Amino acid sequence: MEVKDRKDIDVKDTWNLESIYANNELWEEDYAALEKDAAEFAKLKGAIEADVSKIPAVLDAYYGLHRRLSKLSVYARMRFDQDTTDSTYQTMSAKIGSLGVKIGAASAFVEPEILSYSKEQLEAAEKENERTAYYGRKIEEMLRGQEHTLDAEKEELLAAAGDMAEAPDDIFSVLMNADMKYPDIVLEDGTHLPLTNSTYISYMESPDRAVREGAFKTLYGQIASLKNTFAAIYRGNLKQAKFYAQSRKYSSARAMYLADSNVPESVYDNLLSAVHEALPMMYRYVAVRKKVLGVDKLHMYDVYTPIVAAQNQTYEFEQAKQMVLEALKPMGEDYLSHAREGLENRWIDIYPNKGKKGGAYSWGCYDSQPFILLNYTKNLDSVFTLIHEMGHSIHSYYSITAQDYAYSDYKIFVAEVASTCNECLLMHDLLKKTTDKEQRKYLLNHYLDSFKGTLFRQTMFAEFEKTAHDYCAQGKPLTAEALSQMYLELNQKYFGPDMEKDEEIAYEWMRIPHFYTPFYVYQYATGYSAAVALSAKILKEGKPAVDAYMSFLKGGESKDPIDLLKMAGVDMTTEKPVADALALFGELVAELEALV
Known part of the structure; x- marks a missing residue:
């Protein structure tokens, strides 16, 4: 591209x-x-x-x-x-x-x-x-x-x-997005493919295994060449968190960051515990992926490509817009009207360009419309990213409209709920309309990958982050080797025996921007669990559930985030939302196993 x-x-x-x-x-x-x-x-x-x-x-x-x-x-x-x-x-x-x-x-x-x-x-x-x-x-x-x-x-x-405290994040952002240059991917036939941070994932989704392997090894080879630099940057971030936690007399950096949303540390620990118990289901999914791809050895560069090659279709942005609006119909006309406004009136910066920040986000302020940064690459994942970020933007719109400035923001703990609820609605709509067996396999795989990427992967990130901050608090060495070994072992733990132990994945932590916002990532997993529950209520109960959900969207900071979610019908102080989401994952794995 x-x-x-x-x-x-x-x-x-x-x-x-x-x-x-x-x-x-x-x-x-x-x-x-x-x-x-x-x-x-x-x-x-x-x-x-x-x-x-x-x-x-x-x-x-x-x-x-x-x-x-x-x-x-x-x-x-x-x-x-x-x-x-x-x-x-x-x-x-x-x-x-x-x-x-x-x-x-x-x-x-x-x-x-x-x-x-x-x-x-x-x-x-x-x-x-x-x-x-x-x-x-x-x-x-x-x-x-x-x-x-x-x-x-x-x-x-x-x-x-x-x-000074912002320096590690600033340095990381400039290094990764502006200064970091990658060699071309060189295939066996001599073909050269340009590689950037923002196009890496599109290569990883390629049906051509040589392209995936080339992108994987080229990107992490380049990152590894600067491993000591990345370790020094991240070490600085860990130390500034430790400094503030100690200065404010918190028991740990984690306690300090969770206190902002009044979230008990038990919520974090319960998440890790629940996901650990569900890892055998993750291993089953990895085994299914290995079987369907028909490979003797499954590598880390095989985890993003759709397992049904025939369904690896593209979606022009106009088509993606219609898919989003169709999926959001259960939310009612008021919600839909704001989605249309965003899609048609330049809320969105759509395509990658040279020097553009990678990934995607929604942002804005009290005196502006919401804005969405995308790096749209025409695949199904890009469509899901679009509806995800639109969920953030409409959440912000309702919060700003309903609350005065002082209470118009919302805590990070609930930030991913509205966005992920939108994703669940899109997946439900696509599965409901699919009669083709191959298409259903493809969508089930995509849904399972969403669980893998959000509930399992973000929990793995959360465990890495907790361990890294604990090392810092205890004065243990935080060298590139120590951090990479820590990450490699967690990766092997979460993917299980059917995944090859690719050494390159040890360096993945070096390119994760969210680690520079300490103790953020666990909320993707808890938010995903809440979103699964809320989307199910909306689809089952209709208007009463939508009305309760809209009260949540308009709540801003008028209540603690856990209380806002209770108002919408989900209690995150219990293990039930995470356990229910993991149970659904198990059902989806079983259905995919039966189809393949």
């Missing part, structure tokens, strides 16, 4: 970032104004401490700064992501990171000053002032983390260190 320069991409296939700022000059004006206002905000230090009634005025100003920062950040970061080689947006992206740190330092006094009052004093203030009561949930969250909040001077120091 040809990878174009950014300037050669059709405008209609790009996102409309001009709707945020018509030009860079307007961005610069807002940046300068916000920088000035952040300095002015710092002068409010001491106001709350002197008078509890100042809480709402200070918080109004605080959230006003962050709302403006979000708008600036979304524009700069997404401009950078569309072409990471563009020096203009490299500079703007770096500037916004620095401004975020300045605002963090300027506002570091807010929480310590609020927490200088007792719970009883704050409750009394809420009764006396309606606007203080509006911030009651925010104050409650602060009280929950009171023992981990430092005095104003120390909070300011930690905030000022934020620029």
